[in-house]
Amino acid sequence: MKFFILLFIVIPAIEIGMFILSGKTIGVLPTVAIIIVTGILGAYLAKKQGLEALRRVQNDLRLGHPPGIAVLxxxxxxxxGILLLSPGFLTDFIGLLLLLPFTRNSIRPLLLKVIKKWIGRKQIFIYR
Known part of the structure; x- marks a missing residue:
């Protein structure tokens, strides 16, 4: 429940505040231009890196290796990509961190820890 409050109330409120501040600081047109450019950049990067991740999954499966890291x-x-397509500076920043390979490598252990915690709490089931 706390996650949904953060997701649907707090983050949009922060984004609106940042839009207002940006509009006052650099102007409305540059703010809108930044939003459009980050959306286009996000779509391009997500497509390019998504296809690369798909190739790595296929290659791992072809070699008989579990594709865990590639799937992650x-x-x-x-x-x-979704975060970069959504309008907002905070979501764009987080989305960019997830798309850049060197920052994604440092985020991966944290994500693995969260997934293991969910599995330990029986919130995620793995069927074999």
């Missing part, structure tokens, strides 16, 4: 990268790329 794919999830990060998908989330980063």
């Amino acid at each position: 990268d794919g999830v990060c790329i998908l989330a980063g």
Whole structure:
């Protein structure tokens, strides 16, 4: 429940405040231009890196290796692309962190820890 409050109330409120501040500081047209450019950039990066992650998953499966890291990268790329497509400076920053390979490598251990915690709480089930 706390997550939904953060997701649907707090983050949009912060984004609106940042839009107002940006509009007053640099102007309305540059603010709108930044939003459009980050959306286009997000779509381009997500497509490019998403296809690369898909190739790595296929290659791992072809070699008989479990594609865990490649799948995790794919999830990060998908989330980063969605965040970059949504208007807002905070979501754009987080989305960019998820799309850049060197920052994604440092986020991956944290994400693995969260997934293991969910599995331990029986919030995620793995069927074999």
